[in-house]
Amino acid sequence: MKRILLPVLLTALSLSEICFAQTGQVLINSNLAGTVHPNPYNLYGAQFPRIEADGRVTFHFNAPDAKKVQVAIANVAFDMTKGEDGIWTYTSEPQDKGYHNYWMLVDSAIVVDPATNAFIGYSHMCNGFEIPDPDGGFYDLKDVPHGNVIIKNYFSKTISAWRHIYVYTPPGYETNTSTRYPVFYLQHGGGEDERVWFEMGRTNLILDNLIAEGKAKPFIVVMETSAAYKPGEVPPQPRAAGARPATPPDSTQRRRAFSFDTYKDVMLNDMIPFIDANFRTLKNANSRAMAGLSMGTFVTRVVALATPDKFAYLGIFSGGSIAPTDVPDKSKVKLIFMSFGSRERGADGLKDAAETLKKAGINAVSYVSPLTAHEWQSWRRSLYQMAPLLFK
């Protein structure tokens, strides 16, 4: 296998660059587009999943004693074929550019491939693969000034519990010690958590690159999970199939799970004050943005759209659109950014929705990500499109 792969690979990058995935940040490279190469999230030199030159993906899985092995790509299962050596193989159709979750089904049990890095998604751990995008240089790790990604814990009085957050500070934050910065609060989707905008979204690299080109103002980004339950509140029940299915939630529990009222209190009363106390922030609505993807768009509506005194910039990625009647105080909104992947159902009406907002006197921008679905490439591109419009 190596004899076939090496000549192709060595034209694109050195061997040292492909053999050890390092937590998903380092090894994505838009120059790999059109080459055959191991998935960059593979661990310890594993050669499979292998990304083919045309964006198909070849999976191998070692399960000599299994009766049936499937690979689920973004929640759709495909049968693998068993070889005489006990290795099951499958080569997919060409995949959309960017990051995709996958997992294995071994005799119907949903499991994670231990040879590939694991990421949160679909309310359980998943594996990931990455199709390089020749136009994906905006999220490559480049030789430009880099901000910091800082992992912090803070205590929320609202729920009497510690919270885990990721904070991006832009290049220069540490040295320009008299400068204060605007803050962008960025929300994940359903079944995800505070890690994803860093690990799959590549938020820090997208902003490093935009700031280096002078296309975006330097600002702080805060990433947190919206999962937040007061003592006595019952969170949604697990759906990860490896775990024992719990009793289905009753309707009260379901409403609670999607209300985000508790998270609104956590964010407004605990998290934003913590950020303002521990980082050099600008503490006014015109210096505060919030955006979310999918379920995170509901969180953005509940928290930020509802509090125009606190947030002037809003982003809605793959979560419908906003109508003028949804906006409590038009005079205070600086921007409503709305996006979809072109393969998503809501994409067609988005431009009209933005026009309607504009006619009502609200600055609105719509964006449709070409040839992508309800997945990370749509959201990386949405961040890249929205960031230059912030805090102007």
Added chain:
Amino acid sequence: MKRILLPVLLTALSLSEICFAQTGQVLINSNLAGTVHPNPYNLYGAQFPRIEADGRVTFHFNAPDAKKVQVAIANVAFDMTKGEDGIWTYTSEPQDKGYHNYWMLVDSAIVVDPATNAFIGYSHMCNGFEIPDPDGGFYDLKDVPHGNVIIKNYFSKTISAWRHIYVYTPPGYETNTSTRYPVFYLQHGGGEDERVWFEMGRTNLILDNLIAEGKAKPFIVVMETSAAYKPGEVPPQPRAAGARPATPPDSTQRRRAFSFDTYKDVMLNDMIPFIDANFRTLKNANSRAMAGLSMGTFVTRVVALATPDKFAYLGIFSGGSIAPTDVPDKSKVKLIFMSFGSRERGADGLKDAAETLKKAGINAVSYVSPLTAHEWQSWRRSLYQMAPLLFK
């Protein structure tokens, strides 16, 4: 299940604290010792693995179509029993206190349980569970001043590749902007990477707590993987069983994999200069320490023991001992700290090895972690014992 568990749990902590694992940092709590509770790394409210009051662990796994399901705890497989509902169960013997890797074997295929957070270990992703330690408060997340954990990327000229590192800066680092700090370089074991001293080792919390009690000086910690290969060098081959087994490495490859000569160049020529340029460090041997666990002790020998002009403090956790003849310049060594878990083979001779070093005029300290093996509780305790001895 909840009816049985809740009264027990509510005596120890509120429900909100147990239901959502957040990247492994938040929910470990020494107060849980002696209670029945879900493993804190479970995702989305999954109830299993469940930690029993006496330290046994009950595993559930949903695999109705599998012929055989096992759970491997620290690389030893135990048969699970299938119930009529298709759920396989197993309750272990009482486990040692602290963190343990586990994974599942579904019809002999090594896989990861998607309902529990995943961690790197054994050269592949693993699941983890945690047995609370009533004396483990030293790594609890507490209401004390917290340092930052910063994720950085830097480019290594030695190997022409980007590198991914975790840097801990102590409380006060951001505000005491004229203070410079010593640096502790901390190495993982075989089959692990730069994440583990943060995710399982809880380095930041151990140091936050020690510094708050005035027991350790504030210092910076840098965590990186020793995996580093120049263009053309062949890294060790994958052993993760989910992946296709590669051709076994020849003896040249094996020697390279364990030589660490390339990593020595990376660290001395690229990484330490990067740290010294980007953090307010003290740039002398008496302000530099290095320690590693298991395979990381070899890295520590190759890099730090061999360069007394660069490092005055050395730690060897679960990786043999150091003899006076191993020390190139006794006058420059400030400390050699050596430790083992009491269940490890080398534990018995460690005190004598330290005495021999002391007789040769070298300040040596030995530590044996009670009732622990070649696992994380030995290394958390080793860090806790060594940190107060540094930079005095």
